[in-house]
Amino acid sequence: MERKLVVHKVNELLDTFCQDCFLNKYLRQTYGKNHAQRFCIQQCSVGDELKTYGKMLVSRDS
Numbered sequence: 001m002e003r004k005l006v007v008h009k010v011n012e013l014l015d016t017f018c019q020d021c022f023l024n025k026y027l028r029q030t031y032g033k034n035h036a037q038r039f040c041i042q043q044c045s046v047g048d049e050l051k052t053y054g055k056m057l058v059s060r061d062s
Contacts, residue, residue: 001056010053017046 018024018040027036040047 003057006053006056010050013046013050013053 023044024036024040027039041051
């Protein structure tokens, strides 16, 4: 997949799911930014997909 398409997919995911995520907002207010970020990276299905796209971008740069 070419870099431009991967970046577009990442932006689309962030705009669609992460922008108005009530769980992220709740965790951020209750436990803080680090906890919310850790949840998104480790447990959220959208975060897993973002990691996959990130690996594609890194592997293309190498």
